[in-house]
Amino acid sequence: MLLIECPWCGKRAQTEFTYEGDATVKRPEDGDQAAFHAYVHLRENVTQWHDEMWQHTAGCRRFFKACRNVTTHEIIATAKPKGDLPDMSSGKITS
Amino acid sequence: MVDLTQSRSALERVYTPGRFGVSSGQPGVMISERRHLTLIHIEHRDDDAESPLMIATAVGFPLPRAGQIAEKDGRRVLWLGPSRSLIITSGSSADGLSDAIASSATNAAVNDISSSRIVLRLSGPNARDVLASGCPLDLHESVFKAGMTATTNVDHYTALLDCIDTNTIDVYVARGYGVSFWQWLIEAAEEFGGKVLASS
Ligand SMILES: [Zn+2]
Numbered sequence A: 001m002l003l004i005e006c007p008w009c010g011k012r013a014q015t016e017f018t019y020e021g022d023a024t025v026k027r028p029e030d031g032d033q034a035a036f037h038a039y040v041h042l043r044e045n046v047t048q049w050h051d052e053m054w055q056h057t058a059g060c061r062r063f064f065k066a067c068r069n070v071t072t073h074e075i076i077a078t079a080k081p082k083g084d085l086p087d088m089s090s091g092k093i094t095s
Numbered sequence B: 001m002v003d004l005t006q007s008r009s010a011l012e013r014v015y016t017p018g019r020f021g022v023s024s025g026q027p028g029v030m031i032s033e034r035r036h037l038t039l040i041h042i043e044h045r046d047d048d049a050e051s052p053l054m055i056a057t058a059v060g061f062p063l064p065r066a067g068q069i070a071e072k073d074g075r076r077v078l079w080l081g082p083s084r085s086l087i088i089t090s091g092s093s094a095d096g097l098s099d100a101i102a103s104s105a106t107n108a109a110v111n112d113i114s115s116s117r118i119v120l121r122l123s124g125p126n127a128r129d130v131l132a133s134g135c136p137l138d139l140h141e142s143v144f145k146a147g148m149t150a151t152t153n154v155d156h157y158t159a160l161l162d163c164i165d166t167n168t169i170d171v172y173v174a175r176g177y178g179v180s181f182w183q184w185l186i187e188a189a190e191e192f193g194g195k196v197l198a199s200s
Helices: A033-041 B050-059 B097-104 B127-132 B175-192
Strands: A003-006 A010-013 A018-022 A049-055 A063-069 A075-079 B018-020 B029-033 B038-043 B069-072 B075-081 B084-089 B109-112 B117-123 B149-154 B157-165 B168-174 B194-196
Touching: A003 A075, A010 B149, B018 B175, B029 B127, B029 B175, B038 B097, B050 B097, B075 B149, B075 B157, B084 B097, B097 B109, B117 B127, B117 B157, B117 B175, B127 B168, B127 B175, B157 B175, B168 B175, B175 B194
Parallel strands: B029 B194
Antiparallel strands: A003 A010, A018 A049, A049 A063, A063 A075, B018 B194, B029 B117, B038 B084, B038 B109, B069 B075, B075 B084, B117 B168, B149 B157, B157 B168
């Protein structure tokens, strides 16, 4: 059983959570078609650390961010939607 | 004339007081449905600092912190999530409360959801063991203590748990899942020996 730390409820079982998508994409401000196409459809095919949106569906129901290694499933950190996740772009654990 | 406003429990056709499962010795778990409760759901914006104060004034005490319960004068307030609470009350403590909160905290969403849940009180030495067989939350008495609450899964149903004391936990499940949840619960309790008490 994978435990995920909800920023409000603390560590809970993976089965209480739902993956809600890529947290690195940002909705375009204007109605530019190409920008929206990229926002909706285009994704990096990462193999290591990835910033993701998750929802504590069976708990407090809040959305939050998680930095997850998509190969090992290790979650190094979670944060509230406006909070910061550690920069894992170098691929190493720096914290 | 028939009284079409009379409330009926979703468990009416399955609820039968008496012993079940292992029949030797004392029952490990007692189950009792709590009927006729008033449930008031409250939600406000995270950046709304005023609503919690107005709600507290109407209820009579401050809202609980994350994962906690606050209670006074027959009104029990459960933390559901950030900026969301559930008030459990009945009888005279419930009279006019929903309207009082709504007219005081005008920026909060206040809803009477009394009919939307079944409420079961599990008590006895194996009450936690029964729940633990279908629930991923750490239900050990040293972790999930009296005065704590959590929304979690019990046998894949979303369930709100309210820890009353070491041997007593109230379980809230959506009304539509009531009978299915009941069937799971009875089966899970059989190995410890169970007793369905009269509803309250
Ligand atoms: Zn949560």
